[in-house]
Amino acid sequence: MIRRRVRKGMLLAAVLTTVTFLAAGCSGTAESADGPADRTLNVWAGSQTPIAANFNPYAPTVLHGALGPVYETLFLYNKVGTGDPVPMLGDSFSWNEDGTVLTIKIREGVQWSDGEDFTVDDVIYSLTSEVAKSPQLVSAEATDDTTVEVTYDSPQFTNEVGILGSTWMLPEHIWAGKSVEEATTWANEAPVGTGPYTVDSVSEASYTLVANESYWQEGKPEVKKVRYLGIDANASAEDLLKSGDLDWTGMFVPDPEGIAAAGGPAGYVNTPQDPTVLYTCANAELGCKGPQTDVAVRQALNLAIDRGTINEKAFVGLAAPISPTFALLGRDDKWISADVEKESPQTGDPEAAAAILEEAGYTKDADGVYAKDGVKVELTLTSVEGWTDYNDAAKLIEEQVAAAGIKVTASTATWQEFSDSRQSGDFQLIMGGVVGTSVADPFQIYRDWFSGDYTQPVGKALEPGEWNFTRYSNPKVDAAVADAAAANDDETKLAAYAVIQDEITRDLPYIPMEINATQTFYNDADYTGWPTEEDLYAFPPSWGSVSAGYILANLKPVE
Amino acid sequence: MRYYLRRAAFYAITVWAAISLNFLIPRLMPGDPADIMLAKMARSGEVAPGVERTIRLLLGSDTDQTIWQQYVAYWGNLVRGDLGVSVTKFPTPVVELISAALPWSIGLLGLATIISFVVGIAAGAWIGWKRGTWVDHIIPGSTLLQSLPYFWVALLLVYGFAVVNPWFPRIGGFDVFTFDGPEATWAFVGSVAYHGILPALTVVLSSFGGWLLGMRNMMVSTLSEDYITTAEAKGLRRSRILLGYAVRNAALPSIAGFGISLAFVVTGAIVMEQVFTYPGLGKLMITAVQGNDFALMQGLFLVITLTVLAATFLMDIVYGFVDPRTRHNG
Numbered sequence: 001m002i003r004r005r006v007r008k009g010m011l012l013a014a015v016l017t018t019v020t021f022l023a024a025g026c027s028g029t030a031e032s033a034d035g036p037a038d039r040t041l042n043v044w045a046g047s048q049t050p051i052a053a054n055f056n057p058y059a060p061t062v063l064h065g066a067l068g069p070v071y072e073t074l075f076l077y078n079k080v081g082t083g084d085p086v087p088m089l090g091d092s093f094s095w096n097e098d099g100t101v102l103t104i105k106i107r108e109g110v111q112w113s114d115g116e117d118f119t120v121d122d123v124i125y126s127l128t129s130e131v132a133k134s135p136q137l138v139s140a141e142a143t144d145d146t147t148v149e150v151t152y153d154s155p156q157f158t159n160e161v162g163i164l165g166s167t168w169m170l171p172e173h174i175w176a177g178k179s180v181e182e183a184t185t186w187a188n189e190a191p192v193g194t195g196p197y198t199v200d201s202v203s204e205a206s207y208t209l210v211a212n213e214s215y216w217q218e219g220k221p222e223v224k225k226v227r228y229l230g231i232d233a234n235a236s237a238e239d240l241l242k243s244g245d246l247d248w249t250g251m252f253v254p255d256p257e258g259i260a261a262a263g264g265p266a267g268y269v270n271t272p273q274d275p276t277v278l279y280t281c282a283n284a285e286l287g288c289k290g291p292q293t294d295v296a297v298r299q300a301l302n303l304a305i306d307r308g309t310i311n312e313k314a315f316v317g318l319a320a321p322i323s324p325t326f327a328l329l330g331r332d333d334k335w336i337s338a339d340v341e342k343e344s345p346q347t348g349d350p351e352a353a354a355a356i357l358e359e360a361g362y363t364k365d366a367d368g369v370y371a372k373d374g375v376k377v378e379l380t381l382t383s384v385e386g387w388t389d390y391n392d393a394a395k396l397i398e399e400q401v402a403a404a405g406i407k408v409t410a411s412t413a414t415w416q417e418f419s420d421s422r423q424s425g426d427f428q429l430i431m432g433g434v435v436g437t438s439v440a441d442p443f444q445i446y447r448d449w450f451s452g453d454y455t456q457p458v459g460k461a462l463e464p465g466e467w468n469f470t471r472y473s474n475p476k477v478d479a480a481v482a483d484a485a486a487a488n489d490d491e492t493k494l495a496a497y498a499v500i501q502d503e504i505t506r507d508l509p510y511i512p513m514e515i516n517a518t519q520t521f522y523n524d525a526d527y528t529g530w531p532t533e534e535d536l537y538a539f540p541p542s543w544g545s546v547s548a549g550y551i552l553a554n555l556k557p558v559e
Numbered sequence: 560m561r562y563y564l565r566r567a568a569f570y571a572i573t574v575w576a577a578i579s580l581n582f583l584i585p586r587l588m589p590g591d592p593a594d595i596m597l598a599k600m601a602r603s604g605e606v607a608p609g610v611e612r613t614i615r616l617l618l619g620s621d622t623d624q625t626i627w628q629q630y631v632a633y634w635g636n637l638v639r640g641d642l643g644v645s646v647t648k649f650p651t652p653v654v655e656l657i658s659a660a661l662p663w664s665i666g667l668l669g670l671a672t673i674i675s676f677v678v679g680i681a682a683g684a685w686i687g688w689k690r691g692t693w694v695d696h697i698i699p700g701s702t703l704l705q706s707l708p709y710f711w712v713a714l715l716l717v718y719g720f721a722v723v724n725p726w727f728p729r730i731g732g733f734d735v736f737t738f739d740g741p742e743a744t745w746a747f748v749g750s751v752a753y754h755g756i757l758p759a760l761t762v763v764l765s766s767f768g769g770w771l772l773g774m775r776n777m778m779v780s781t782l783s784e785d786y787i788t789t790a791e792a793k794g795l796r797r798s799r800i801l802l803g804y805a806v807r808n809a810a811l812p813s814i815a816g817f818g819i820s821l822a823f824v825v826t827g828a829i830v831m832e833q834v835f836t837y838p839g840l841g842k843l844m845i846t847a848v849q850g851n852d853f854a855l856m857q858g859l860f861l862v863i864t865l866t867v868l869a870a871t872f873l874m875d876i877v878y879g880f881v882d883p884r885t886r887h888n889g
Contacts, residue, residue: 042736048846049731049838050659052648061649187650203740204659204838205731229735232836232845236730239722243729245736 040208040225041527041555044237044249045543049230050204055191057168058131058184064542065209065228067168068549070193074104074123076546077165080271080536082331082440086550089118089169089194091146099155099488102163104148110216112171114192123148125172130180132167134159155486158447161438165546169194196221196553205230221553223527241265247523250541254316259521267524269533269540272320272515273328273436276390278381278397278429279422282509283471287458290428291377296360297406298508300377303356304404305397306348311514314392318517321346324508325501326434326449327442328515334490335442337498340505344512353404362405370405378407382421383431385412390431393513422469425458434510435467443484443493446500450474450509451481472509476500529554562879570872577864581857582633642861643854647846653858656843661862663732664832664839667755668824671762676817678763679770684806686771687778698772705768710830713761717834720757727757730836758835762828766820770813777809784808811882818874819867 045064055066074090091105110118120142126132127140127150136159138151156163171192175183191199194216197209209226229246231237238253240246242262253259260266280298281288291297302324311319320329324344327335336342354370362370362377370377381397383390394410401408408429413421421427437444448454452473454466462469477500484496504510520540522530531540531551538547636642642653682701686694704712721729728734733741734750741747781787782805790800829841836842840859847855879885 040736049836049842050648050656052645052651052656054649059649061647185650201739203735203738205733205735205836206739208739227736230836231730232833232842236834236836239717239729242722243725245729 038224039526039557040227041223041552042245042247043226043228043542044231044240044246044251045228045541045548046251047228047230048232051202051207051230052187052204053189053202053207054187055199056184056186056188057170059187063207063228064545064548065197065199065207065226066188066191066193067545068195068547069197069209069226069552070191070195070199070549071168071170072193072195072549073165073168073546074106075164076538076550077161077439078537078547079273079436079438079440079539080331080531085165088546088550089123090164093164095157095488099157099486100152102150102152102156103143104150104164106146106148107216108146110194111214112192112194113198113212113214114171114174115214116171116173116192118169118194119172120145120148122169122172125176126167126169127163129170129175129183131183134163155488157488158443158485165438195549197226197549200225215553217553222556223552226552241521244523246521247527248521248542250518250520250543252517252519253521254318256318256519256521265521265523265525267520267522267530267532269520269522269531269536270318271518271520271536271540273518273539274516275322275326275434275436275510276319276393276513276516277432277434277510278513279427279432279469280429280509280511281425281427281458281469281471282507283455283473286425286455286471286473288425288471289458290379291375292379292428294360294372295507296356296362297377297379298511299506300353300356300404300406301401301408302353302508302511303345303349304353304401304406305511305513306346306400307344307514308346309348309400310393310396311346314389314396315514315517318519319514320517322512322514324505324512325442325497326445326504326510326512328436328440331440332442335494335497337494337501339498340501348400348403350400350404353401353406357405364405367407368405369407376407377405379409379428381408381410381429381431382413382418382427383410384415384418394431423461425456425460425469425471430469431513432469433516436515441493442497443481446477446497446504447481447485450477450500450504452478470509472507474503474507477503526558527555528558529556562885563876566872566875570868574865574868577868578634578637578861579630581860581864582630584860637861642858645847645852645855647850647852647855653854656855657840657858657862660838660840660843663837664841665824667732667758667837667839668762668828669821670755671759672766672820672824674759675763675767676770676813676820679767680774680810680813682767683771683774684778684801684809687775687782687809688801688805690775690779690782698775701768701771703768704764705766705772707765708830709761709765709828710834712765713758713831713834716757716761728754732838758828758831758837761831770816773816774809774813777812778805781805781809807881811878814881815874815878818870818877821870821874 047064051063052061054061054063055070056062057066057071072088074088075085075093076088077085087107089107089110091107093102093104095102104123106118106120106123112118124140124142128137134152136152136154136156138153140148140150143149174192178186189202196212196215196217198212200208200210206227206229209228211221211224215221231240234251237246237249237251241249241259242264244264247265256268256270259268278301280292281290282293282298284293307321311317321343323329323336323342325336325340327333329343357370357377360372362372365371365376381394383394391410391412398408398410418430422430422432434445434449448465448467450468450472455468455471455473456462456466458471480496480499484493487493487496518541520542524530531538538544538550540551542548640654645651645653645656648656682697686697717729720727732751732754733747734754738747738750787800787804790804829844831837832839832841833845840862843855844859846852847859
């Protein structure tokens with residue numbers, strides 16, 4: 001009898017707990033009844049929680065909403081197209097003969113979101129402030145109310161995008177008094193910009209932008225409220241995308257068709273941009289060690305790899321073919337020399353690879369691995385732990401090149417180890433990325449990744465801005481890079497690029513693999529005006545800074 | 560009284576050691592945070608002019624101070640409640656980040672741990688009391704749940720109740736699509752409770768089995784003690800035997816364990832918070848480790864060690880109160 005009472009009490013407690021939970025649950029599901037016209041556009045640009053308010057474009061932790069939606073640049077360069085730069089705060093620009101003087105005409109009638117006029121002083125401040133100043137800059141002066149003349153100590157044709165397309169225009173009347181330290185550490189929680197949006201509120205889970213009613217493009221933006229969310233895991237973002245909670249995001253989804261099939265937004269575009277390569281520590285003179293310092297080994301690897309299979313199995317068929325010239329196929333075709341292979345082979349050819357090794361004096365030993373002077377062609381291929389596509393690709397390469405008598409061992413390392421080894425040159429092969437160029441011209445890759453001026457001896461870390469991890473150094477390439485840098489006509493550049501391409505497609509310090517997918521998903525049922533496969537007027541992902549602001553300004557809610 | 564003084568002195572020394580270790584460990588770790596941050600940013604393309612220099616300014620400058628000077632300065636900052644500035648969430652002070660995350664972790668995990676404890680102990684006592692009957696079959700089921708990893712349970716719950724059947728929200732500590740930030744309304748409180756259900760359920764499901772098993776075993780052995788037989792022989796009421804004699808003694812080891820597990824609440828269920836994008840301390844810890852954010856890491860470890868110590872201290876005192884034997888020397 002007593003026992004039963006105890007049991008009843010416990011049951012009661014359990015029931016009560018459940019009821020409390022359910023009651024709490026019901027009260028939380030208040031749906032907003034807004035129509036599509038005035039509903040908030042939900043964006044994920046890669047932010048993770050907790051979100052810390054920071055709208056300072058100089059800060060490394062700046063939120064995506066500040067770049068593009070709030071602050072703008074002089075021009076918009078479309079990295080997925082070949083057209084002219086789109087005038088934003090700039091109206092037009094011109095170079096002098098040798099590329100040392102840049103004359104910029106600014107747009108008239110633009111106002112900052114605090115009501116002040118946008119003037120040449122703002123442009124001069126933004127280009128010459130201690131923080132953003134280019135080391136080559138000599139002076140920037142206003143010649144009249146709408147013209148700025150910027151002088152450099154060397155030709156700057158190749159830095160055009162950096163100056164006009166990615167230097168943020170900041171209000172001089174607010175920023176001028178700040179010291180370097182203030183300007184870099186200030187959180188700028190209520191930013192004053194010229195862009196289509198201003199900051200409304202920030203919490204640790206999200207931040208909201210509202211339309212800037214005095215935006216210089218009359219009638220824009222039509223989407224009045226944009227919310228940027230913090231989401232910690234890709235899997236969560238994918239779920240939210242499928243349930244229709246996210247309207248715009250740029251993230252990797254292995255099965256893009258599955259998003260729309262599950263009820264998510266139907267808008268999808270893939271704009272492959274950034275090359276995936278094998279870095280090889282290529283230059284024995286600068287201290288690289290291992291069989292890959294022999295160009296024959298690199299050429300053999302290049303031929304033995306079956307890119308088609310790797311793309312299908314490791315990159316779920318979403319990567320695009322790469323050109324060994326590192327010009328982006330489709331966009332930069334006009335820069336590819338006629339004398340070199342346009343596209344890296346999609347199938348592996350182990351026989352041809354073996355032939356190259358034999359010709360270079362390698363002989364097969366008992367294990368079926370080529371060797372020369374008693375040194376076997378045994379290499380370690382490192383990829384970052386947890387980057388599963390790279391890990392899988394490395395495993396596939398290990399199997400594929402074995403057929404050509406090359407022994408590659410795929411291993412993984414932490415991000416930290418990966419970063420340290422490529423910085424210091426202490427590696428044989430690394431599966432890594434190259435940053436694609438922002439304009440239809442591969443020059444930046446040639447200079448930053450291939451030229452001997454942008455590297456350091458093994459054991460010494462690369463300086464900031466140097467990207468030549470392979471330690472590759474070739475006087476012909478360096479001279480051609482210098483020629484191209486000083487040229488503003490296509491013929492001189494083409495001639496210089498032909499030299500570079502000839503050298504790098506033979507020497508292969510970076511063995512080209514493929515171009516990574518860059519996927520963007522967007523809700524085209526409730527909003528129109530997105531960049532599409534047919535009309536790629538701007539780089540589509542939500543994290544695309546200048547282009548992201550431009551796209552937001554062009555969106556229209558469907559009535 | 561001497562018992563409490565002795566305990567207090569012991570804990571004071573432990574706190575000092577923990578804080579000093581907390582100072583040392585990050586200084587022994589490899590890697591240059593500036594390089595890492597630059598490399599990570601370069602992965603997403605353009606690093607705007609100016610940003611690079613900022614990163615160097617913030618992270619590149621090593622101080623020329625000796626370790627000893629740094630140690631003294633560290634204590635000074637600590638006393639002032641200054642734990643430095645987070646690098647990954649620059650320029651938010653670490654104290655602000657932690658104090659924003661702490662209520663979520665304590666609220667959710669504290670509650671979930673208490674529920675789990677109460678459910679486990681009550682069920683364990685009941686099963687032990689009715690030993691040898693059908694209720695014994697509950698034990699394998701509960702230990703099975705216990706053996707599943709947190710993140711797995713979390714993913715299953717997400718899949719079952721947030722994706723396939725969207726009854727519960729997928730992410731967040733509150734409805735981010737409705738509220739622009741925490742506010743003092745009943746709707747917001749409801750939203751918080753609603754968003755807490757799946758994460759809390761994860762914790763309860765995967766931890767109550769341990770309490771249950773421990774409690775049930777203690778009950779079984781306690782029930783065979785002579786004093787239980789004596790109590791029964793005296794003709795005491797069954798409920799008094801159960802609660803006053805059996806449960807009170809059988810629960811002692813569990814109470815000690817409870818103190819520890821309550822302390823671990825502040826570390827958050829790291830992976831669980833990641834799965835639900837829940838704004839707690841575990842989530843912060845991942846951020847700190849991934850970004851080599853030493854200031855944040857140090858701050859978190861400090862909070863965690865201090866809480867663990869405080870909780871064990873408290874439990875020591877409670878234990879001395881519940882079980883008078885511990886207060887006396889041998």
